[in-house]
Amino acid sequence: MADTHTHTEHKEGEIAKPNTAGIWRVFVILLIITTIEFIIALAIPVSIMPGGVKNILYIILTVVKAGYIVGEFMHLRHEVKFMIWAILLPMIFIVWLLVILIAEGGSVFEMKNFLR
């Protein structure tokens, strides 16, 4: 954090002014994304937007939300590059595991129908 060092120069007993505009901006963004998810889920009928399109939109919006929480609230965006990749790379592999196991679930479903 670059701005911490400026605060450390203050003498004992002297308290700096709060600097929270960025935090509230991220909060508003998170709130807006959640509201959009609700509008997609409840206000838009399936005839206009099929379930598959809705699900893809949910996943995109969730990843954006996660990016803001991890990047800004957890400061990962301000860490060194090695740290960012040490966290992100395993998670990318996990996402791949999710994709292949969902595909596997689909083929289990086919197999159940086939054997019936």
Place this chain on the structure above:
Amino acid sequence: MMWFFLLSDAFSFSGLLITYGMLRYSAVAYNPSVHGTYKFSMDYWPIPEKVFESVPFLHGVSLPLVFVGIMTFILIMSSVTMVLAVEAGHRNDRKDVEKWMLWTILGGFTFLGCQAWEWSHFIHGTDTGTIDNITGKMVYGANLIQNQYGPPAFADLFFFITGFHGFHVFSGVMLNVLIFYNTAFGVYANPAREIDLGAERYEMIEKVGLYWHFVDLVWVFVFTAFYLI
């Protein structure tokens, strides 16, 4: 180190959510042209917005996902107050750290209370119940063996995923209480700690804050995977 703990914790949550994805896709989906109008049945996977549509004090009113939305808002809000506490810690502002930690703890307890209600409602079920295909008996609510809303696996996953997350929230609240206690009793304001930590005396707030944001992050994924899709 907190980051690597959180990474390993993310693996366990991913394991649960991947299990949900796989079982969901290997089960029969609801199809209006085959199954007719939607009702709870053990023949197909339930639609979450039909299951989670109750709000306390509004019995019989269908408000899909409203209560869960309130819970999401509470958790995001308490994440924001946690960032504000961390920010106050950077400024060595003890009064502000105390104030924002107290709000964070309040948010955590509120979320846990909401989840307790959600579980209790899920376990007790609706007034009408559903007939079990195999035994022919009426089933009300859900437990680990039977489930009025759909296949038993749906209830099992609900209990495991939201339960595991709820336990994380509980642990987080305990850690928050601990650091609030330390702040209030001036542990972090002790000048002797400056020798070890320099100006970063409130570093502990930041570490616990990371854990608390992680809990919020997991809820964002649970919310999408379990309630929206």
